[in-house]
Amino acid sequence: MLRDITIGQYYPAESVLxxxxxxxxxxxxxxxxxxxxxxxxxxxxxVVTAALCLVIWLSKVPFGYMVKGLKAIVVILLITAVFNLFLTPGEAIFTFWKLKITYEGLQNAGFMVIRLIYLILGSSILTLTTTPNQLTDGLEKSMKPLNKIHVPVHEIAMMMSIALRFIPILIEETDKIMKAQLARGADFESGNLLKKAKSMVPLLVPLFISAFRRANDLAMAMEARCYHGGEGRTKMKPLKYRRLDGTAYIIVFVYFAIVIWIRIA
Amino acid sequence: MSIILDKVNYVYSEKTAYQIQALKDISLKIEDGEFIGVIGHTGSGKSTLIQHLNGLMRATSGGIYYQGQDIYDQDFSRHKLRGKVGLVFQYPEHQLFETTIFADVCFGPKNQGFCKKDAELKAFTALRSVGLPEDYWYRSPFELSGGQKRRVAIAGVLAMEPEVLILDEPTAGLDPKGRDEILDQVAKLHQERQLTVILVSHSMEDVAKYVERLIVMNQGSVLFDGTPKEVFSHYQKLESVGLAAPQVTYLMHDLRKHGMQVQGTATTLEEAKHSILQAFAEKGKPIC
Known part of the structure; x- marks a missing residue:
């Protein structure tokens, strides 16, 4: 049941991306x-749509798989659409009591929803084609200059990679505890809000305990392997730019220039 | 009266890159009062299989019948089924959450709809049957040792008074003493209450000692299904799928190879002892 969360997950494939x-x-x-x-x-x-389509095609990730990730933001999309629909001043096309839908509102709502969908799809392509480790490596290296002004870049990157690594573990753990309590006759679905919140206790208490236990174990394991922060630490697979990256940068900058040119012209 | 599985298939993460077929056309019949062992290496589908038996997982295709009723039927209450087919997960101590042990054991019967008094009576009986001393009952479950926590967790399932008890590696991570105590208790419950017990295990010695019927899983299908003796006689085939026979079986085979007249099929220490003593007796040598 919880296995189907796709947002922020890596999808293994052999593609340029x-x-x-x-x-x-x-x-x-x-x-x-x-x-x-x-x-x-x-x-x-x-232009924006064409770029997104091209990248989706290049990524070799099934489109249906990506769209599943959108389910999580349906509520946000709806709220955005409704607010834009009713609260944009302009030429009314439909009036109901004190609410009116304007032509401008309709346009705004449409564009905002499309923007949000593109935003999620675009960023999910990043996470779908990049392993969490690569992602934090990339972040750490690109933010390295901030080290000069005493930003603990390495520590932040390490925390991020641990947090990312723990998402699937905790999801699995939740699934396991949920099943164990279901086997003891627990009911997580029926009842009013208060009863539902109460029924979460048998799930949340063991989950918290297990999260603390795991964090403790991990800290121990890291210390046992002499982890002492980022100073002097080398990488097994240091990041290196290749020819492909140069081409990609050129394409991206050209794309960005076109978008800005359309805006100004 | 029994549990019947009819060509059950289960596929994880269907139609994605992670697709795995965990169960392939499993057909089984589990009779009332049997003591069954399930073995197989990691990822062979054991855990997936047992989660189907109480309706926690829904088969991708195929049917499961409990006492003649289709558990996937619209009118069939899977909530009630979970009280009848008690499932104790691996590391069950991780599911404890109440402030006292006694309250935690009451959780199951309370969910079944019993009033406070009845639930407490059932918890009382269950804690008694797993042999946890009474002075522990009102302590926090987190103060206990690993073996004790596990007993509490097993009591939590027993309190629902199931007809079938499924244990997923109940002895993982326990010391030899804790392991024997828990398995002896389970065997006692099986004898006293005619409870059907399904024991998933990695220890060939344990299954050889306790179970009457052994099911071997390999890559989502049933490889062997028979008495431990029958199954372990195929020890070469078992090795090829990453399993093994009990140590004594190897010893007996080696003894036979060196010309001693012992039974090669012995699977428990008792049998082996008996067979070796007999071999000596037949030879007329003095037994020391």
Missing amino acids: HKLDPRTKLMATLLYMVSLFVFRGAPGFA
């Missing part, structure tokens, strides 16, 4: 996100 350096992908994702808020009008929209 999987082979790119994580720093390249981080940069590209960042620029794509900015471009989503920069683009204007139909031509801009066409």
Whole structure:
């Protein structure tokens, strides 16, 4: 049941995107996100959509798999759409009591929903094609200059990679404890809100205990292997830019320039 | 009256890159009052199989019948089934959550809808039957040792008074004494209450000692199904799928190879002892 959460998961495949350096992908994702808020009008929209389609095709991740990740944000999408629909001033096309839907509101709602969907799809391509380890390596290396102003870059990256690594473990653990309590006749679904919240106790108490136990074990295991922070630590697979990354950077910058040009022109 | 599995298939993460077929066309019949062992190496589908028996997992295809009723039927209450087919998971001590041991054991019967008094009576009986001393009952479950916690967890399932008790590696991570105590208690319950017991285990010695019927799983299918003696006579085949026969079976085979007239099929220490003594007696040598 909990296995089906796809947001932030890695999808193993042999594609150009999987082979790119994580720093390249981080940069590209960042620029794509900015471009989503920069683009204007139909031509801009066409360029943004074409870029997304191209990247989805290149990633070799099944489209259906990606769309499943969107389920998690349906509520946010609905709220955004409703607020934009009713609260944008302009030419009314439909009035009901004190609420009115305007032409501008309709347009805004449409664009906002599309923006959010593209945002999630774009960033999920990053996580789908990059392993958590690569991702934090990439982040650590790109943020390295911040070390000069005493930002603990390595520690942040380590915490991130541990947190990411723990997501599937905790999901699995939740699944296991849930099943164990179900086997003892627990009921997580029926009843009102209060009863439902109460029924979570047999799930949450063991989950917290197990999370603390695991954190403790991990800290022990890291110390046993002489972990003492980032200073002087070398990498088994240091990140290296390749020719492919250069090409990717050029394509991304050209794309970004086009979006900005459409906006200005 | 029994549990019947009819061509059960189960596929994890269907239609994704992670797709794994965990069960392949499993057909089994489990009679009332049997003591069954299930063995197989990691990932052979043992745990998946037992989770089907109480309806926690739903087969991708195939049918499961409990006492003649289809458990996937619309009107069939899987909630009630879980009270009848008690499942004790691996490391069950991880599911304890109440402030006292006694309250934790009451959790199952309370969920079944029994009033406080009845639930407490059932918890009382269950804690007694796993042999946990009474002065522990009102302590926090987190103060106990590993073996004691596990007994509490088993009591938590027994308190629901199941007709079938399934244990997923109940002795994993316990010392030899704790292991024997728990298995002896389970065997006692089986004899006294005619409880059907299904024991998933990695220890060939344990299954040889306790169970009457042994099911060997390999890559999601049933490889062997018979008495421990029959199954362990195929020890070469068992080795090829990453399992083994009990140590004594190897010893007896070696003894035979060196010309001693012993039974090669012995699977427990008692049998082996008996057979070796007999071999000496027949030879007319003095037994020391």
